[in-house]
Amino acid sequence: MEAGTEMELFQPLQRENEEGYVFAQPATTYWRDAWRRLKRNRAAMVGLAVIVFLVFLALFGPYFCPYSYSDQDLTPEGINQPPSWRHWFGTDNLGRDLFVRVLYGARISLAVGVFASLIILCIGVIYGGISGYLGGKVDNIMMRVVDVIYGIPLVLVVILLMVILQPGLKNVMIAIGATYWIQMARIVRGQILSLKEQDYVMAATALGASRRRILLRHLIPNSIGPIIVTATLSIPEAIFTEAFLSFIGLGVAAPMASWGALASEGVQSLRSYPWQLLFPGLAICLTMLAFNFFGDGLRDALDPWMRR
Amino acid sequence: MLLAVNDLRTSFFTYAGEVKAVDGVSFSLDEGEAVALVGESGCGKSVTALSIMGLINPPGKILSGSIVFNGRDLIRLSERELRHIRGNEIGMIFQDPMTSLNPVLSIGTQIIEVRRLHQGLRGRVARQRAVELLSMVGIPSPGERLRQYPHQFSGGMRQRVMIAMALACQPKLLIADEPTTALDVTIQAQIIELMKELQAQLGMAIILITHDLGVVAGLAKKVYVMYAGRIVESGSVDRIYYHARHPYTWGLLASVPRLDDKPKKRLVPIQGQPPDLLAPPPGCAFASRCRYAMRICVQENPALLPSSDDAEHRVACWREDPEAAAFIGASRGGVA
Amino acid sequence: MIKFLIRRLLSMVLVLWVIATVTFIFMHLIPGGPFTREKKLPAAIMRNIEARYHLNDPLPKQYLDYFRNLLRGDLGPSYTYEGRTVNEISADGFPGAATLGLAAVGIALLIGIPAGIISALYRSKWQDNLAMLLATIFVSVPNFILASLLMLVFALKLRWFPAAMWGEPSQIVLPALALTGFPTAFISRLTRSSMVEVMQQDYIRTARAKGLSNLAVVVRHALKNSLIPVVTYLGPLLAGNMTGRFLVENIFAIPGLGRYFVTSIYNRDYTVILGVTIFYSSLLVVLNFLVDLTYAWIDPRIRFTDSGKE
Numbered sequence: 001m002e003a004g005t006e007m008e009l010f011q012p013l014q015r016e017n018e019e020g021y022v023f024a025q026p027a028t029t030y031w032r033d034a035w036r037r038l039k040r041n042r043a044a045m046v047g048l049a050v051i052v053f054l055v056f057l058a059l060f061g062p063y064f065c066p067y068s069y070s071d072q073d074l075t076p077e078g079i080n081q082p083p084s085w086r087h088w089f090g091t092d093n094l095g096r097d098l099f100v101r102v103l104y105g106a107r108i109s110l111a112v113g114v115f116a117s118l119i120i121l122c123i124g125v126i127y128g129g130i131s132g133y134l135g136g137k138v139d140n141i142m143m144r145v146v147d148v149i150y151g152i153p154l155v156l157v158v159i160l161l162m163v164i165l166q167p168g169l170k171n172v173m174i175a176i177g178a179t180y181w182i183q184m185a186r187i188v189r190g191q192i193l194s195l196k197e198q199d200y201v202m203a204a205t206a207l208g209a210s211r212r213r214i215l216l217r218h219l220i221p222n223s224i225g226p227i228i229v230t231a232t233l234s235i236p237e238a239i240f241t242e243a244f245l246s247f248i249g250l251g252v253a254a255p256m257a258s259w260g261a262l263a264s265e266g267v268q269s270l271r272s273y274p275w276q277l278l279f280p281g282l283a284i285c286l287t288m289l290a291f292n293f294f295g296d297g298l299r300d301a302l303d304p305w306m307r308r
Numbered sequence: 309m310l311l312a313v314n315d316l317r318t319s320f321f322t323y324a325g326e327v328k329a330v331d332g333v334s335f336s337l338d339e340g341e342a343v344a345l346v347g348e349s350g351c352g353k354s355v356t357a358l359s360i361m362g363l364i365n366p367p368g369k370i371l372s373g374s375i376v377f378n379g380r381d382l383i384r385l386s387e388r389e390l391r392h393i394r395g396n397e398i399g400m401i402f403q404d405p406m407t408s409l410n411p412v413l414s415i416g417t418q419i420i421e422v423r424r425l426h427q428g429l430r431g432r433v434a435r436q437r438a439v440e441l442l443s444m445v446g447i448p449s450p451g452e453r454l455r456q457y458p459h460q461f462s463g464g465m466r467q468r469v470m471i472a473m474a475l476a477c478q479p480k481l482l483i484a485d486e487p488t489t490a491l492d493v494t495i496q497a498q499i500i501e502l503m504k505e506l507q508a509q510l511g512m513a514i515i516l517i518t519h520d521l522g523v524v525a526g527l528a529k530k531v532y533v534m535y536a537g538r539i540v541e542s543g544s545v546d547r548i549y550y551h552a553r554h555p556y557t558w559g560l561l562a563s564v565p566r567l568d569d570k571p572k573k574r575l576v577p578i579q580g581q582p583p584d585l586l587a588p589p590p591g592c593a594f595a596s597r598c599r600y601a602m603r604i605c606v607q608e609n610p611a612l613l614p615s616s617d618d619a620e621h622r623v624a625c626w627r628e629d630p631e632a633a634a635f636i637g638a639s640r641g642g643v644a
Numbered sequence: 645m646i647k648f649l650i651r652r653l654l655s656m657v658l659v660l661w662v663i664a665t666v667t668f669i670f671m672h673l674i675p676g677g678p679f680t681r682e683k684k685l686p687a688a689i690m691r692n693i694e695a696r697y698h699l700n701d702p703l704p705k706q707y708l709d710y711f712r713n714l715l716r717g718d719l720g721p722s723y724t725y726e727g728r729t730v731n732e733i734s735a736d737g738f739p740g741a742a743t744l745g746l747a748a749v750g751i752a753l754l755i756g757i758p759a760g761i762i763s764a765l766y767r768s769k770w771q772d773n774l775a776m777l778l779a780t781i782f783v784s785v786p787n788f789i790l791a792s793l794l795m796l797v798f799a800l801k802l803r804w805f806p807a808a809m810w811g812e813p814s815q816i817v818l819p820a821l822a823l824t825g826f827p828t829a830f831i832s833r834l835t836r837s838s839m840v841e842v843m844q845q846d847y848i849r850t851a852r853a854k855g856l857s858n859l860a861v862v863v864r865h866a867l868k869n870s871l872i873p874v875v876t877y878l879g880p881l882l883a884g885n886m887t888g889r890f891l892v893e894n895i896f897a898i899p900g901l902g903r904y905f906v907t908s909i910y911n912r913d914y915t916v917i918l919g920v921t922i923f924y925s926s927l928l929v930v931l932n933f934l935v936d937l938t939y940a941w942i943d944p945r946i947r948f949t950d951s952g953k954e
């Protein structure tokens with residue numbers, strides 16, 4: 001055989017030692033893909049930065065302030081002071097520094113947001129997971145229950161629960177968590193129903209994997225995207241609900257002040273001391289905005305339909 | 309010549325990069341002629357069809373080439389002029405009759421709409437014409453059916469409705485994008501049969517798009533085999549069925565059930581995955597799946613050239629190169 | 645269709661029964677009552693009061709009485725508004741609440757739907773970005789904050805609108821605006837996302853392949869479908885709007901149902917709380933039913949599920 005280079009081109013390809021010729025596509029994983037998309041979303045990144053900043057302030061801010069949230073100054077020069085260098089956000093009608101109180105409010109709001117959303121996550125994933133996975137009659141009954149709850153305005157449920165449980169930080173979280181899981185349950189169920197039909201789950205079933213294992217190893221991990229998004233977006237909802245509850249006097253008890261309670265006090269003196277409403281109000285808006293932007297960004301990044 | 313597609317290139321500019329969905333496709337057909345565009349899913353058949361219709365949306369874009377229909381280059385027409393051609397001079401039907409009809413509008417509304425748009429037909433005349441169309445495509449009690457909604461029809465019936473809609477204005481060209489893929493085998497045959505009858509009756513040209521060489525024979529005279537955005541082999545139905553030269557075409561043929569097969573014969577799907585059009589490998593796109601691949605196959609793309617014994621039969625494969633002959637020798641294979 | 649109606653009606657009755665029963669149980673779960681709050685009343689007076697409100701009867705009897713009254717549409721007496729019944733209070737507060745709620749949702753539909761459509765059609769262009777930025781902002785601003793700010797700026801500082809005093813048309817502007825922020829934003833987001841989804845459907849491609857113009861495709865083929873989710877959410881939206889209504893009515897001193905409700909929470913006036921709960925739940929259930937009817941009217945697949953052939 002002549003060994004001209006021209007001729008060698010027409011030799012059969014030996015795959016074993018010419019692996020480099022077989023082109024695999026660059027393996028970008030789901031998560032790396034999602035993270036790249038998230039990073040490109042400016043609003044979401046600003047939201048994330050604001051959230052980090054708020055968490056930082058809530059955790060460490062109060063230690064750098066010369067006042068505590070309950071320090072009163074009842075002298076005429078102390079109460080209802082407008083914002084100044086001494087009191088950045090002014091003072092309230094008991095002469096308490098509003099800046100510190102807003103910082104403490106951040107602790108409450110963020111704690112309620114995160115923990116209530118964790119409760120929502122647990123209940124929703126378990127309920128929706130069981131309903132979607134077992135299917136059939138069980139699913140039917142469980143979804144009827146959801147329909148009934150859906151027939152009641154959820155705000156009323158929270159209010160009723162708070163009336164029974166009595167105000168307090170822990171109870172607020174429980175009441176919100178115990179009420180707002182419906183959406184999560186529906187999403188998890190929907191995800192599971194559609195995933196169940198897919199090949200790899202059928203394959204796992206055929207190979208004799210136990211139900212528990214299929215649920216934990218296959219179904220839940222694969223519906224994690226929508227779950228994360230829903231959980232993230234339930235944080236601002238919880239923060240809002242807490243503020244609402246505190247506003248009507250059912251939230252966290254005095255002298256701790258959540259933003260809702262601060263705003264509620266602020267409304268009483270709106271005419272004369274508008275800053276008493278303005279600062280806690282802006283704090284609520286800013287936080288909700290940050291979480292909403294971040295959550296929306298997450299949804300766009302994790303949404304599998306957007307892939308391509 | 310009714311339609312001449314010349315070196316068409318259409319890409320999608322996605323997050324991850326440019327997807328060259330159609331990469332230099334040329335073909336043509338005469339008035340009243342039927343051709344088939346065949347290939348696995350994802351090889352760019354639909355994008356070719358949609359390019360002809362001017363229905364490529366961002367992030368997609370027709371980059372170059374020409375699509376000359378009736379003497380006019382469709383790529384250079386304005387949206388207004390294109391709208392006049394769509395549905396009027398070129399009709400199109402789609403793969404999934406379940407989702408291609410609007411679920412909230414009655415069948416009648418959807419059929420009448422086309423005629424009203426292009427011919428200003430309304431009222432009783434339009435209804436009458438719609439009834440005729442429905443009975444032409446073989447839908448029983450058409451007057452009644454006109455008032456019904458898509459979900460009240462079976463898959464095959466819906467595809468008939470789609471055909472009626474596409475033919476409402478008696479177009480010169482019908483593009484059928486996998487018209488039978490979503491249907492049962494028996495229904496598939498009926499739909500192909502219907503298209504054949506309608507072609508004989510109305511004399512329109514047809515581009516039949518399919519991934520199933522099995523449905524081609526009855527309808528098309530000429531076949532274009534597509535792979536990874538290019539045409540890799542083309543020729544008359546006979547040539548493609550009995551004298552295919554491209555290993556990919558062999559693969560397609562092997563995956564088709566044939567009437568003359570022995571009952572127990574196994575259908576062989578082509579091994580491996582179609583290439584990623586985002587980062588197409590250099591050389592022949594089929595090389596990584598090809599049993600007969602040679603070194604040159606992964607280095608340079610073969611050109612689409614007339615085969616040695618039939619100028620109408622074109623193949624893009626290095627095995628056709630005279631220099632390859634020495635190495636192929638007895639290894640000549642095919643649908644074994 | 646008939647079967648669908650009957651099924652829906654039955655489930656409505658069921659839902660209301662469950663809600664009423666649960667609220668009744670809640671009422672008796674709550675430790676103490678409206679009269680056992682601060683100072684302890686003398687035992688004789690206490691007994692007197694309890695006898696008057698039948699609080700001494702055995703629970704099953706109370707349950708049956710409560711239900712009998714409920715079926716007659718009687719929600720019972722208020723514990724704190726001496727001599728007034730919950731019905732009177734509801735009748736008193738409903739018109740205000742309804743006017744406000746409808747005005748707010750009406751504005752929300754008028755602005756939200758077009759904004760959502762424009763957003764979807766100009767996806768990722770500046771129109772879309774702007775509209776969605778505004779939508780996110782308005783979703784994030786709690787309406788009681790918005791109400792306070794509107795009040796501060798337009799009533800107290802600029803004095804364009806009265807700060808209180810219900811009855812004049814000009815008085816409805818600020819509270820309606822405060823209430824319309826969230827639903828407008830929500831509806832526009834909903835419309836946008838469903839419009840985007842619908843525009844990717846195969847039948848839209850079919851419509852374009854017929855040669856329809858973009859406008860015709862949107863109006864004839866996309867609009868109806870993409871409004872289905874909006875319609876579906878209208879019931880919960882009207883009811884959810886209530887959160888705001890409680891506070892906004894409070895802030896603007898509007899004698900609406902929400903204001904009574906908040907007051908009754910402060911006073912632990914349980915019959916009012918529960919009565920309003922039942923009232924609003926019924927409202928939501930009825931609204932959801934109307935929404936389902938609309939839905940069936942829009943979507944023939946639902947209309948014909950029972951009678952149509954497949």
Ligand SMILES: Nc1ncnc2c1ncn2[C@@H]1O[C@H](COP(=O)(O)OP(=O)(O)O)[C@@H](O)[C@H]1O
Pocket residue numbers: 308320322327328329347348349350351352353354355356367368585
């Ligand atoms: N809207 C789009 N965005 C990105 N890529 C697309 C889009 N439409 C089609 N493609 C890509 O173009 C290629 C060809 O698609 P298509 O023409 O639909 O294949 P088929 O031959 O099955 O009809 C595929 O790889 C597909 O991923």
Ligand SMILES: [Mg+2]
Pocket residue numbers: 350353354355403485486
């Ligand atoms: Mg296709």
